[in-house]
Amino acid sequence: MRLHLTILALAMMPAGCETAGSEPRGATIHWRFAIEEPVGSVQHAYAERFRELIEQRSDGAIRVTVYPYGTLGTSDQITELVDMNVVQFAMASPGHLGKLIPEVQVFLLHFLFSDDEQFNNQLLNDDPDLSRVFQELYAARNLQLLSIWSEGWQVWTTKTPVAAPSDFRGMKFRVMTSPLLLAAYNAYGASATPLPYSEVYSALQLNMIEGQENPVFAIQEMSFHEVTDYMIFPYHAPFITTTVTNREFFESLPPEQSRLIEEVADELNEYILQVQQTYNRERLQMIRDKRPDLTIVEGLSDEQRMQFRSASQPVYEQFVEIAGGRARDVLDLVQQKVAAHDFANAGDLPQP
Numbered sequence: 001m002r003l004h005l006t007i008l009a010l011a012m013m014p015a016g017c018e019t020a021g022s023e024p025r026g027a028t029i030h031w032r033f034a035i036e037e038p039v040g041s042v043q044h045a046y047a048e049r050f051r052e053l054i055e056q057r058s059d060g061a062i063r064v065t066v067y068p069y070g071t072l073g074t075s076d077q078i079t080e081l082v083d084m085n086v087v088q089f090a091m092a093s094p095g096h097l098g099k100l101i102p103e104v105q106v107f108l109l110h111f112l113f114s115d116d117e118q119f120n121n122q123l124l125n126d127d128p129d130l131s132r133v134f135q136e137l138y139a140a141r142n143l144q145l146l147s148i149w150s151e152g153w154q155v156w157t158t159k160t161p162v163a164a165p166s167d168f169r170g171m172k173f174r175v176m177t178s179p180l181l182l183a184a185y186n187a188y189g190a191s192a193t194p195l196p197y198s199e200v201y202s203a204l205q206l207n208m209i210e211g212q213e214n215p216v217f218a219i220q221e222m223s224f225h226e227v228t229d230y231m232i233f234p235y236h237a238p239f240i241t242t243t244v245t246n247r248e249f250f251e252s253l254p255p256e257q258s259r260l261i262e263e264v265a266d267e268l269n270e271y272i273l274q275v276q277q278t279y280n281r282e283r284l285q286m287i288r289d290k291r292p293d294l295t296i297v298e299g300l301s302d303e304q305r306m307q308f309r310s311a312s313q314p315v316y317e318q319f320v321e322i323a324g325g326r327a328r329d330v331l332d333l334v335q336q337k338v339a340a341h342d343f344a345n346a347g348d349l350p351q352p
C-alpha cells in the first residue's frame, strides 16, 4: 500500500497528542472518521451529523475529525486504516469491500432487491437476521458493523444508448474494485474495468472507459455528467454502503461511549435517507440545467428490464462461487425477504 503523507503523519502521531479509546480522566477524546466521498456528498452529510451528535451528547468530551475522500487514500486504503485503528470510523462500501469480506458482494447483484425503495431501506437498516450475519462477517475482519444503508439507485452514464444487454457489448465500463462487479457487467457483454473513484473522471474524459454507474448526487459532484452523453435509470441496484468502526477499539470503550455510538448510528438511518433523496432529486435538476443536451432515460420498460434481469441471473451462482463462505446463506436470506415482501404486495408495488 502506498501510504498518503497525511496517513503517515496520523499513524506516527505520538500517544497523548491524540488518543483513541481509553484516555486519562479529563482529557479530550479524539476520534477520526474517514469517508469515501468528498465534501458536500451524502457520506459527508452523514459523517458531519455523526460528529455533531457525538460532540453534543458527550458534552464536548469527545471530538470527531472527518476526513473526506482524497485526504487519506482510496476506499481500500481507508478500510486498512480502520483495521490499524489509525482512523476509528469509516464508510466501507461493498463495491470496494468484496476482497476483504466476499459475502458483502451480495449487495452488488442486479435485480436482487425490490422495486420498493422504502422496503429495501427497512431491510438494510433494521432487519435483525441480515444485521446478525453481517455483524459476524465484519467482526471476523476486526470491523464492527454499525449500519447498512443506501445512497440511492445506481444510474448508468454512457456515451452510447443502452436499452438492452447487447448495447453493453464491448463497452469499457468502469466498476468499483470488488471482483463480483466484473462478473455483473461482463454478463451483459461489457468489458468491465475496475478503477478507484478518483480516477473515473479522467478515464471517461480520455475515453479509457465509456461508461460507469453511480447515484445521481455522485455523478453531479464528480462531474461525470460533463463527460457522458446518456444517463439511464434501470433501477437494477441501490448503491449500498456500510458504516464501520474498529472492533477492538469499540470493545475497549466504556459502555456509555459504545452505547452513544450505536444510538447515533441508529438515528442517522432516517436522517441520511432524507438527505440522499433530497440530494439525488436536486442534483438531477442541476445536471439538467448544466447539460440540456444530455439524454436522460428515467426508466426502462418492463420488457427491457426483464432482459437485463434474465441476463443477470447466472451471476447469482457466480457470486456463490466467487464469494464462497456464507455466500449461499446471505443470498437465500435476501432473496427470501424480498420475495416475501413482493409477494405480499403484488399488484401494489410502487414503480421504482
Ligand code: 6CS
Binding pocket: 036, 037, 075, 093, 095, 096, 151, 176, 196, 197, 213, 214, 215, 218, 239
Ligand atoms: O464509485 C465509487 O467508487 C464511489 N461511489 C460512491 C457514491 N461512493 C463511494 C464509492 O467509492
